[in-house]
Amino acid sequence: MKKRGKGVALIYYPTGMAGGGDTTQAFVKIKPDGGADLFLGSCEIGQGIKTVACQILSDELGIPYDQIVLHNSSTDDTGICTGTFASRVTYFAGNAVRAAAADARQQLFEYAALELGVTPSELSLQDNKIVVANEPNKSMTIAEIAGKVNWTMGKLILGKGNFWKEPGRIIDAENGQIDVITTLAYGATLAEVEVDTETGQVEVLKLTNVFDTGKTINPLLAEGQIDGGVVMGIGSTLMENANPYYPTDNLKPKTLGDYIIPTTMDVPPMQSFIVEYPSANGPYGAKGIGEMTANTASPAIANAIYDAIGVWINDIPVTPEKILKALESQNMA
Amino acid sequence: MQELNLKVNGATYSVSVKADMTLLEVLRDKLHITSPKVGCNTGDCGACSVILDGQLVKSCITNALMADGKEVVTLEGLSKPGKLHPIQEAFHQYGASQCGFCTPGMIMASKALLDQNPNPTDEEIREALSGNLCRCTGYVNIIKAVKEAAKKMNGGE
Amino acid sequence: MTLVGERVPKYDGLGHVTGTTMYVDDHYIPGTLICKGLRSPVSRGKIKRLDTSLAEKLPGVAAVITAKDVPFNAYAGDWPVFPEEDICFKGQLLAAVAAVDEDTALEAISLIKIEIEEETPIFDVREAMKPGAPKIRPDGNLLKFGERDYYFTNQGDVEAGFKEADFVLEEEYFYPVAEHTPMEPQVSLAVPHPNGSLTVYTTSQCLYFHIGQLCAVLKLPFSKLNYVGATVGGGFGGKNDLHADPVTALLALKTGKPVKWRWTREEELNCSTVRGAWLMRIKDGVKNNGRIVAREMESTLDGGAYLSFNPYATTKHAYYAVGPYYIPNVRVITRCVFTNKVPSSSMRGFGVTPCSYAVEVHMEKIARKLGMDPFEFRMINALRKGEPTHTGSIPDSVAAIEVMQKLAESAGIKLPDKLMSMKSDERRL
Numbered sequence: 072m073k074k075r076g077k078g079v080a081l082i083y084y085p086t087g088m089a090g091g092g093d094t095t096q097a098f099v100k101i102k103p104d105g106g107a108d109l110f111l112g113s114c115e116i117g118q119g120i121k122t123v124a125c126q127i128l129s130d131e132l133g134i135p136y137d138q139i140v141l142h143n144s145s146t147d148d149t150g151i152c153t154g155t156f157a158s159r160v161t162y163f164a165g166n167a168v169r170a171a172a173a174d175a176r177q178q179l180f181e182y183a184a185l186e187l188g189v190t191p192s193e194l195s196l197q198d199n200k201i202v203v204a205n206e207p208n209k210s211m212t213i214a215e216i217a218g219k220v221n222w223t224m225g226k227l228i229l230g231k232g233n234f235w236k237e238p239g240r241i242i243d244a245e246n247g248q249i250d251v252i253t254t255l256a257y258g259a260t261l262a263e264v265e266v267d268t269e270t271g272q273v274e275v276l277k278l279t280n281v282f283d284t285g286k287t288i289n290p291l292l293a294e295g296q297i298d299g300g301v302v303m304g305i306g307s308t309l310m311e312n313a314n315p316y317y318p319t320d321n322l323k324p325k326t327l328g329d330y331i332i333p334t335t336m337d338v339p340p341m342q343s344f345i346v347e348y349p350s351a352n353g354p355y356g357a358k359g360i361g362e363m364t365a366n367t368a369s370p371a372i373a374n375a376i377y378d379a380i381g382v383w384i385n386d387i388p389v390t391p392e393k394i395l396k397a398l399e400s401q402n403m404a
Numbered sequence: 405m406q407e408l409n410l411k412v413n414g415a416t417y418s419v420s421v422k423a424d425m426t427l428l429e430v431l432r433d434k435l436h437i438t439s440p441k442v443g444c445n446t447g448d449c450g451a452c453s454v455i456l457d458g459q460l461v462k463s464c465i466t467n468a469l470m471a472d473g474k475e476v477v478t479l480e481g482l483s484k485p486g487k488l489h490p491i492q493e494a495f496h497q498y499g500a501s502q503c504g505f506c507t508p509g510m511i512m513a514s515k516a517l518l519d520q521n522p523n524p525t526d527e528e529i530r531e532a533l534s535g536n537l538c539r540c541t542g543y544v545n546i547i548k549a550v551k552e553a554a555k556k557m558n559g560g561e
Numbered sequence: 562m563t564l565v566g567e568r569v570p571k572y573d574g575l576g577h578v579t580g581t582t583m584y585v586d587d588h589y590i591p592g593t594l595i596c597k598g599l600r601s602p603v604s605r606g607k608i609k610r611l612d613t614s615l616a617e618k619l620p621g622v623a624a625v626i627t628a629k630d631v632p633f634n635a636y637a638g639d640w641p642v643f644p645e646e647d648i649c650f651k652g653q654l655l656a657a658v659a660a661v662d663e664d665t666a667l668e669a670i671s672l673i674k675i676e677i678e679e680e681t682p683i684f685d686v687r688e689a690m691k692p693g694a695p696k697i698r699p700d701g702n703l704l705k706f707g708e709r710d711y712y713f714t715n716q717g718d719v720e721a722g723f724k725e726a727d728f729v730l731e732e733e734y735f736y737p738v739a740e741h742t743p744m745e746p747q748v749s750l751a752v753p754h755p756n757g758s759l760t761v762y763t764t765s766q767c768l769y770f771h772i773g774q775l776c777a778v779l780k781l782p783f784s785k786l787n788y789v790g791a792t793v794g795g796g797f798g799g800k801n802d803l804h805a806d807p808v809t810a811l812l813a814l815k816t817g818k819p820v821k822w823r824w825t826r827e828e829e830l831n832c833s834t835v836r837g838a839w840l841m842r843i844k845d846g847v848k849n850n851g852r853i854v855a856r857e858m859e860s861t862l863d864g865g866a867y868l869s870f871n872p873y874a875t876t877k878h879a880y881y882a883v884g885p886y887y888i889p890n891v892r893v894i895t896r897c898v899f900t901n902k903v904p905s906s907s908m909r910g911f912g913v914t915p916c917s918y919a920v921e922v923h924m925e926k927i928a929r930k931l932g933m934d935p936f937e938f939r940m941i942n943a944l945r946k947g948e949p950t951h952t953g954s955i956p957d958s959v960a961a962i963e964v965m966q967k968l969a970e971s972a973g974i975k976l977p978d979k980l981m982s983m984k985s986d987e988r989r990l
Contacts, residue, residue, distance in 0.1 A: 294499070443826070
């Protein structure tokens with residue numbers, strides 16, 4: 072018999088390393104024609120920091136995206152980024168790039184103020200131009216000022232910035248309380264499943280997901296994180312086990328034919344929604360969502376299985392064998 | 405050592421190979437055509453997928469000598485300078501590539517599908533790509549990209 | 562035109578879709594030697610003899626290295642590049658070879674003579690924790706946090722909380738060992754330069770976390786190591802440990818030639834770090850009105866053989882054991898137990914994924930027991946603005962209730978008005 076059920080799960084996830092004490096540094100060099108070189112030690116592992124960093128720099132300096140060159144591949148050429156882990160990079164690198172851009176912008180404003188005969192505080196950035204407040208006709212493009220500074224004054228414009236998270240402050244040593252939280256993001260999934268009580272097979276019919284990004288810097292990439300994370304969660308729930316005869320080390324999977332991860336055939340219909348509850352100190356309010364997207368599917372699916380057949384799943388992966396055994400002991404009870 | 409003559413992306417090559425060499429080893433180690441990736445060497449992941457005389461093959465489990473006198477197309481052979489193939493364009497535009505490691509194999513599998521079936525359903529796309537693993541994207545945007553590419557290749561939009 | 566908030570295609574996307582993105586394995590440098598490793602066939606034992614002389618004599622072999630070739634033989638805390646004597650897990654690297662090609666390297670590996678005195682391995686964390694259990698590590702099988710062999714984070718008075726409760730639910734959960742499975746396995750390419758410096762092409766997802774560790778192993782200043790990477794074929798936490806880099810670097814320094822090592826998928830699955838298994842016990846005290854008033858959680862991480870990121874995962878699990886809820890009285894104890902298995906380290910969700918799973922299944926059980934709607938039960942316990950987490954922090958952003966409302970709305974579930982009008986920034990009734 073095929074039985075259907077629904078299950079929900081609600082989670083939070085911290086952005087950044089628990090404990091803090093880590094940094095990301097960035098610096099930006101304005102090219103003589105108004106383009107920029109951005110130097111950032113953050114690793115791209117597919118999540119999209121290269122894109123996000125250049126989007127932010129483009130907005131902060133009024134420099135077109137395609138005139139920004141990102142340098143992030145070598146430790147000789149970049150400052151520190153502790154690493155691409157702990158859902159920290161958009162938050163840390165995003166803030167570091169903003170700070171470096173603000174420094175470069177201030178230098179551009181100071182030189183532009185000399186050229187335009189005003190004070191730097193009268194200047195602002197509009198449509199890729201540095202303009203004088205209340206005098207919209209008085210302006211210089213970034214290319215004009217960068218050319219002047221580099222070619223006729225011989226000076227280098229180099230902006231630098233970083234984002235540093237203080238090590239966790241001890242709140243109550245006796246209770247082991249420590250302020251480890253940079254910010255929290257939230258997520259929830261509703262799973263709908265069908266369980267075949269004869270074969271033990273679980274089919275995920277649909278997943279509805281909601282994740283809180285704080286502020287989405289790039290929806291295309293954020294959606295990609297959600298899709299990938301949720302499908303990884305499906306793998307954890309229904310397939311993946313690197314130690315099938317735990318706690319022993321016996322018969323560990325040796326190929327990707329043994330260690331089964333989801334394929335195109337395992338992806339159920341999914342609807343994912345992004346909500347934005349900003350973090351006070353995130354870049355534009357952004358939080359990290361890289362990891363949390365993998366955390367909702369397992370409990371939601373497990374709870375849906377209970378809803379379908381009245382069997383609790385206290386350990387995963389949920390194999391057909393496990394379902395059949397549980398149903399058997401349920402029948403005997 | 406044996407002589408292997410093959411065409412890759414339109415160019416003709418003649419290389420001497422050991423009898424147990426795979427097509428992937430010849431492409432990468434001999435010809436330095438590096439878009440086909442070594443992900444598993446057991447034919448499970450599909451990162452090494454190329455098209456051999458019109459058929460999609462996993463080059464890591466294809467003996468190199470099977471390609472003798474034949475024509476291989478890898479991802480490098482899809483685009484012309486400044487002009488992407490519609491599948492490449494769609495993968496880029498719709499976020500079908502994250503870390504990018506599976507992308508060459510995915511695009512070749514997609515091309516093999518669309519060459520034979522210009523108007524695939526979602527289910528047909530899923531089946532055609534089921535031998536190519538991706539750990540980043542959850543496949544959602546990959547399936548979408550193939551659909552959009554098919555539309556474009558059929559003259560839509 | 563502002564770009565923040567826009568669907569900008571990936572900066573590196575054109576390289577990906579044209580096959581021109583250069584991953585570590587795609588760098589071909591003339592004269593590069595190929596590396597292969599000898600790995601332990603046993604889970605625990607002592608190396609009695611390791612004779613590499615035959616392998617070294619094989620034509621085409623440039624170098625064979627073992628523990629004695631490593632200037633400082635530990636990374637990620639206490640993980641030796643090669644063990645001096647004690648083998649701690651099956652698949653542990655014992656020696657490595659650099660040769661002109663893969664076949665020669667593999668043949669050389671087969672010529673290394675090794676005698677191991679096998680010892681009984683400890684796999685089960687419960688066995689490892691028993692008093693008098695054989696010690697896998699010199700300072701015991703439990704990870705030390707200062708004086709203690711567990712980590713904890715408490716709030717309120719958990720005994721008083723349980724007294725106040727109308728009922729108690731206690732259950733055990735298990736989260737299995739997982740492999741990150743990036744499509745790109747571990748690959749490393751080390752290129753030596755005439756001035757004694759090195760360029761190491763790496764799959765690391767944290768160049769700056771690793772450069773210090775790698776320089777320490779090699780006893781080189783940062784100025785002698787240019788660490789090049791940041792184009793990674795998937796990580797998921799599986800490339801937060803040095804893995805292949807110390808070996809290629811040592812072989813490159815010894816031979817004066819570029820050395821490349823690409824792990825097989827079998828090595829990736831069996832010898833790279835994993836997310837270790839977690840055993841979790843949750844005991845909640847609940848009032849009939851649906852409020853959880855006390856939680857005791859005790860979790861044990863199977864850390865495998867070495868430290869790696871285990872201390873971090875163990876503490877992080879303790880910090881996030883409550884979930885996005887406010888429970889006034891909490892006691893969380895987490896442990897890391899060492900066993901003769903491949904080291905556990907970071908993996909997407911890092912200590913939190915297992916407790917999110919256990920906590921959310923447990924929440925569902927309580928809701929069912931109460932006969933309460935699962936949305937309502939979660940929402941009345943959800944954290945409100947101004948309430949502390951059990952770590953004592955006041956989060957700057959609280960939105961668990963709103964996320965549940967959005968989920969209900971999106972999934973077509975009609976929640977009663979009292980739930981749809983609930984807000985995180987309104988005080989708890």
